[in-house]
Amino acid sequence: MRKTVPLTIVFASGIFMLAVFFVPHRRVQDTSQVLLEWDLVVWTCALFLSGLNLFIVNAKKVRRKERDWGYKVVLLVAFLTTLVTGLAWGVRAGTPFMFIYESMMRPLQATMFALLAFFISSAAYRAFRARTREAALLLAAGLIVMLGRIPIGDMIWHRIPVITDWIMSYPNMAAQRGILMGASLGAIATALRMLVGVERGYFGGEG
Amino acid sequence: MDLTILSTWIAAFLTLAILSFLYKDNPVYKFAEHLYVGVSAAYWMVYYYNNAIVPNLIDRLVRDHRWLYIIPGILGLLIFTRLIPRVVWLSRWALAFYIGMGVGVVIPATVQAMLVAQLRATLVPIWTGNVGASIVNILVVVGVLSVLVYFFFSREHKGALGGVARLGIYFLMISFGASFGYTVMARISLLIGRFQFLFYDWLHLR
Structure with a gap:
């Protein structure tokens, strides 16, 4: 119950949502929309838990009169006032x-x-002290982009905004693309590990 | 007192309170900081209550009588067992559903949007018939490949592999510098916005 059920839920829901991508049947697509709504409800409850936890942690600090407890009172009053006004009105x-x-x-x-x-x-x-070639490149790119985004850059040399656009569109994009591809491969690998139950970090270290 | 004037004065006080941190950490800043944490936490709770819980749970159950929606309601409540050590393991069921859904959505979306789309955009002709466009295409292909080589850790970065990885570092440094410059300018424009608020809306110095 403590391990098998959550692992089964991860596998079943994950495989179903993967299958949705390949099955354009209306009923499958409708079911996936329902499941996505359920997912949003669960996610929102997790957000509520974090809010509740914020309240509990700070209320304890106020009760024990810990250091800076007066500011925690400000936090709690702000939290409750915003919550009540939002829900009531x-x-x-x-x-x-x-x-x-x-x-x-x-x-x-x-x-x-x-x-x-x-x-x-x-x-x-x-x-940004240009001690190495890498730091110099970082400094130069940063300075050019900053100057290219303000009128004074254009006043210094009219080509600075053009160079800024060129840096953003080509060398920057090439590196960002490499980072994106690497990150996506990492994300896919981690997702697959979670799907088959190898990665169990969400068990809270008890898996 | 007109509520707009009151709102402007409160906003001006809080703006100055946050900016006072530039001098040093002080009680007025701490007050504003804690106020911000409390207000923003509750703001997002109310926001998601109205935009997620009401349409996707309460309306479905109360208005549409779709009783199957009791399941996400129960799963949502199970999340709160995180606060009860004796039954904390029940929260894993809700987390497992959330993670499973995330995994199922992330894999095809990532392959499609981040991997295939980026690969397709990189696989461009090296020679286009125009020298300038060809140089740019070569630069992009070399940049992407060298950055990918830099992230390849299965072999030591020595010899030719090390040289290509070094080139990847240069591309990364240009990109980090550009991103940094872009971020600084975005923050500066926010700062200008705050000063415009203080000078124009609050003090009416136009």
Whole structure:
């Protein structure tokens, strides 16, 4: 029950979805659509579990008055308020949930990502010292692409945007294609290992 | 007070709170950081409740009376046994369904979109009759092959294999540099967006 059932479920559902790709029959396609809906429900429940876990972990820290527990209270209040407003009033424009989204989540998210601009730049300053040929190539490509995306690049030399497009379209694409092919072979191998029950990481180390 | 003004002021305060981290880690930043974690976790839960659970479970059961949809409901509930150590093994059934579906979808999709499509795009004529286009095609073919050779670890990268792998590294470095430049510019444009919000929408400095 603890091992055979999950391994059987993985194999059966995996083989069926693989077969769907080769069988265009309407009933098979309809069944696969139903299964995909079920899959989304299970995935969403896993997301709910992660939210619940976030709540439990932080509530414990508040109860034990651990370090920075006051901030955990902020987290819990924000979490519960957003959840309750979303479930009680819905997510249409003008609801309290959308007010929280517009006034809190959107600016916080955008500023968090914008903040990364500074940290990427400072990391680059340390990492991009052209000590080797490889580092020099990295530095040159990065600088050209950055200059090619802003008006000053065009003002320095009108061909910089053209070179940027060329780098993005050819050497960059060639390398990305190689990475994609390598990654896809790895993904297929891992998927096959899971399908036949060799890879059992999802057992949580008890397989 | 007009809700739009209140929303702008809250957004401006939170924007400045996050930017204050550039000076150093401080209580105002920590407040905004924890607020962000709480709000975004609940936001995605509400989003998926409305877009996944309601149409694919509740509507199917309550409106359409398709009782077979009790199965994903039960599987979904089994996920929560992760929190009960005595019956934690039951959560594997739900995970197994999710993983099996993922595996079945990923294999053909990956072969089709990532392997065959990329191979087809790479298998181009070396000589096209136009020198510029031919050089570009050769560059792409050599780039893809050398990067693939670099990722081939079954033999030591020595001799000719080592030389080709080194060429692959050069292509990878150009690609990483280009991706880096692209990412930095995307982040900078977000930063410009935040400053535009602060100067135009909040302070009205137009």
